[in-house]
Amino acid sequence: MASSFPNPSFPHCSFLISNSTSSTHFPLSYPPTSLTVFPQISSTKNGSVSKIHGKFEKFQGETPQDDVLDANPSSSLQQQLSQEVEEDDSCLPSDLEGAVRQSGEAAGLFVSSGGARAIVELLIPQLQFLDDEGAQAELWELSRVFLESLIEETNCEKVKAVFPDAGAAALLEYRWKDASFKISSLSDRKPVDIADEIVVMVVPDYQMLENVQKIAAALSDDPPRPLIMWNPRLISEDVGVGFNVRKLRRYFLSTFTTVYSMRPLPSGAVFRAYPGLWKVFYDDKDRPGRYLLAKELISRPDAGDLEIIFGNVADSDQDPSFLDKAAGVLSSLTRFMKAISK
Structure with a gap:
């Protein structure tokens, strides 16, 4: 069963949502890489890059x-x-911001073609270690680049960005008063509203997996709405996690399609x-x-x-x-x- 947009309930987006799921499997962990990321984020929005330039030169x-x-x-x-x-x-x-913009375009194309559940993964060391000083601030700025690129690709006016904790969501909502998307957190009583037409979970972690699954189930109801997980960290290597829990988690992640992946080796x-x-x-x-x-x-x-x-x-x-x-x-x-x- 598929639902097409726009319709009276979703007048702001134009895409078709399919209830079918993909068999693409999300990897459980990643080996360390030797790539060093250049930390500066360019303010240029649509800069062209010559093909003769070295790839990942800023990385x-x-x-x-x-x-x-x-x-x-x-x-x-x-x-x-x-x-x-x-x-x-x-x-x-050619650089980190270019990869983020490209991932937003790929996610937008997937949603516009009827895709319902997507994963975007940038498996770059600097984005994998959030405890490093300044890493979170840069990550949030990059997530905004992704969200703006997604909105530009889909022309959707009702996008909700769900951040992993209430503190980060409150801070970003205060700083990004001019954002073209709404902000909430996974710990909110109601992180997603019926008016939200595309939901992006920014770096959801394994501790909030149950909340993520509930939101995914709610978005699958009629009318189905797209859910995108941007750089999810839903896998824990804790020894105490049982086999059945791991199996259910793998099945849940297998219902998503990896629409963008960058993994340096x-x-x-x-x-x-x-x-x-x-x-x-x-x-x-x-x-x-x-x-x-x-x-x-x-x-x-x-x-x-x-x-x-x-x-x-x-x-x-x-x-x-x-x-x-x-x-x-x-x-x-x-x-x-x-x-x-x-």
Whole structure:
């Protein structure tokens, strides 16, 4: 059964909601990566990025070698020709804010096509450790970038952002008086209203999993409304969590579709932006900061898939440094599989 918008109850959005669920599985934990994130957030809203620039240059805090060519007038023809060629990594964002905006666009496309439950994950170390000084403030600012991008993509005027605690929600509501979305917290008596047409849970954690499930169930009622979880942390590695609880949690997360995923690896990256396929990249040894496409997949690659992909790349590359990096990837994936099998 599907419900189309707009209708008398939801006049502000134009999309179709389907009750069907996806079999995409959300990973239970992630291995640490060696990526360093540049902390500054640009105020530019729609800046274009040249394809010859190094990918994730602001993540790594390095100046791409191609920028040196920009200062040489004799290279202008070479630059023009390079820009006309579709690069393997042209789909990848060039900085953190670009990734967040791209994730908002992907989520908006998913909702507009009838999707009901979505997950957006930016598996970047700086966004994974909220206890670090200044990390939460930056995370909230990035969440606003996502929300504004989502609203721009869907043209929806009634978006509700649900934050993990009342303190953060109250502070942001005070600071963001000009926000085009409403704010609540998971600990509120009624975090979601009937008037809310798209609900975004910002970094929901495992301690509030029961509240998250209740909200998801309420949004599934007629008329169904989209629910997006932005960088959820619903998995706890506590030994005391029973098998049945873990099983129910896995089933709940399996009803969501991962519409955007950015996961850097020591020698590459795993990437997906709806409606595109999952893509596995490896470092381009001839162009630092750039990636080459190793493989595209319909579903999220697991540890076995990545082991085969990076193993094949390593076999065709005799560079010892790449072999060392590939070994590091396989080692981290082994730890990852051990963690989720507990």
